[in-house]
Amino acid sequence: MQESVIMKIHYGTALGAVVLVAIHILFRMTQNFSESLQYESVIANYHFLPYAIMLELILILLSVHGFNGLRVILIELKQGVGYEKAVNYGCIAGIAVLVAYGSRTILMAGFGM
């Protein structure tokens, strides 16, 4: 993939995450802050499908953005064809693992498992 496409995704995920995290934080204001963080309120969020989808989107956006940021830092620190390939595939694997684990949490909470 061309670096400009990767960086467009990087900037896009950053903007998307800022918007969705802002909505996520604003939702805390619908009730008392400490109350919003209680077990029942959190589970209720997961049971509310649009909110669960938003959490899933935040998870994907931050995973992609974060791991691409890590990839950029790592390829700036050290260079080499083998090393860079390992960093690229390692970061893709990192995104997949993090999204899978986070999605599992969202699904389990959503289905009350």
Added chain:
Amino acid sequence: MATITPKLSDEFPLTIASSTNSVTLRISKFNPKTDSTATFVEFKVPVQKWTTVLDIILAVKQHLDPSVAVRYSCRQASCGSCGMKINGKPALACYTKISELNSNVVTVEPMNNFPILRDLAVDFTQFFSTHKKLKPYIIRDDSEVTGDTKEFLQTPKEVEEYLQFSYCIKCGLCNSACPTMATDTSFIGPQALAQAYRYIADNRDNGKKDRLKIIDDSHGIWRCHFAGSCSQVCPKGVDPAMGIQLLRGYLLGFRK
């Protein structure tokens, strides 16, 4: 036939005659073939208010230590040969007066981010090879010498698009100041990127696609963190950091 050998001191009367001030010049001495680390050698040198850093280095070289390795040529900030770190900042030795340093100690070191050949002389091989890779010339199928016209006319506005970037003298100071180049040895660097912009922004050029492809690499334009130090140190007033941001505009689709 008699051979006339000029007295070396005649070339530098200003550093010898009627001087009231003096500075300590610290020169970094390093030969990669024999030394493991750089050492500083100190010299007390008389100066006048118009004396430049290159003047005192050459005075030392001629009178005190001929082994000092330094690259220089025009002595008027045109050739870009005498780039070095002066009191920690990349600058042209011929363009830096001792009086503007506000210090009695002048420390000169080779530029960062370049392999050292010896003392203050650094290797420009990779620098010029990267510059060449970006095709620093007008690319187009036709020639200006065909037909009735002998040149491609441009409006002042069209020239303004790239003019400041054409002032680059390839001194390497921007690359030396670049924090990304300090860690990423494969990074294209501000000099080559600014030159890529210089030709892409030129309306006579048709090589935009080729150059954008070259800079759109994992060690290309996107590795610039916009520290802006390249623009700070440029002795010719070129703003490579701005050129890089404008180039990004082409890649992100903001500019055509």
